Amino acid sequence: MLLKIYKLLFKKYGKQGWWPLKGKYGCKNPKNENERFEICIGAILAQNTAWKNVEKALENLSRKNMLNRKAICSAANQQLAILIKPAGYYNQKARKLKLFASFNGKLTRENLLGIWGIGPETADSILLYAYNKPYFVVDTYTKRIFGRMGFKAESYNDWQLLFERELPRNSELYKEFHALIVEHGKRFCRAKAINGLCGKCVVSKHCDYFRVK
DNA sequence: GGCCAGGCCGGTG
DNA sequence: CACCGGCATGGC
Numbered sequence: 155m156l157l158k159i160y161k162l163l164f165k166k167y168g169k170q171g172w173w174p175l176k177g178k179y180g181c182k183n184p185k186n187e188n189e190r191f192e193i194c195i196g197a198i199l200a201q202n203t204a205w206k207n208v209e210k211a212l213e214n215l216s217r218k219n220m221l222n223r224k225a226i227c228s229a230a231n232q233q234l235a236i237l238i239k240p241a242g243y244y245n246q247k248a249r250k251l252k253l254f255a256s257f258n259g260k261l262t263r264e265n266l267l268g269i270w271g272i273g274p275e276t277a278d279s280i281l282l283y284a285y286n287k288p289y290f291v292v293d294t295y296t297k298r299i300f301g302r303m304g305f306k307a308e309s310y311n312d313w314q315l316l317f318e319r320e321l322p323r324n325s326e327l328y329k330e331f332h333a334l335i336v337e338h339g340k341r342f343c344r345a346k347a348i349n350g351l352c353g354k355c356v357v358s359k360h361c362d363y364f365r366v367k
Numbered sequence: 368g369g370c371c372a373g374g375c376c377g378g379t380g
Numbered sequence: 381c382a383c384c385g386g387c388a389t390g391g392c
Binding site for chain 1: 375376
Binding site: 202207243244245 | 386
């Protein structure tokens with residue numbers, strides 16, 4: 155069932171090629187440690203924030219040559235906060251960036267979750283997109299889209315299990331699926347239902363939300 | 368002008 | 381454990 159949804163979304167939106175490094179879509183997998191780091195920073199900045207705003211923050215960091223681990227480690231919280239301001243929650247996020255950048259241990263899921271400011275979605279985004287580990291990423295779009303379709307799960311872990319149990323354990327599939335979910339959430343499965351959108355949605359036949367209306 | 372955006376933390380019951 | 385307020389900008 156989930157694979158079927160995936161295929162419908164893929165047919166509609168095409169290959170997404172996430173993660174979008176420096177705001178450019180269609181990138182390949184990260185080639186080096188610095189690109190991996192940039193993905194991690196983007197994942198933290200993207201917490202409950204529109205990606206457009208994250209791009210501005212990344213651009214500010216990049217222009218100052220601060221989009222790397224060393225620079226962020228040695229920067230003052232205040233300076234970071236000013237640069238990442240467009241991404242919102244800038245005081246918290248400045249602290250989060252520094253704590254992540256100065257973490258030296260092994261990047262397991264458990265260790266990531268132990269870092270202040272890294273929750274399950276951020277951890278899974280880092281593991282999947284920066285380190286190519288097969289953890290399915292669950293976000294608000296995932297819950298909204300599949301919740302409306304009639305899938306039920308209580309917690310983050312339940313949602314994740316739902317996908318990981320049914321899908322082949324394949325990071326490339328996970329990456330593409332999550333990216334497609336975000337795209338679909340932005341374009342069609344909006345928080346506030348917009349008149350007519352559901353009628354053009356490629357997965358509406360599988361959706362309770364549409365059928366009920 | 369209100370709602371939403373690729374969450375997470377800390378306090379409370 | 382579940383729930384909630386706080387954190388903050390920018391686009392629509």
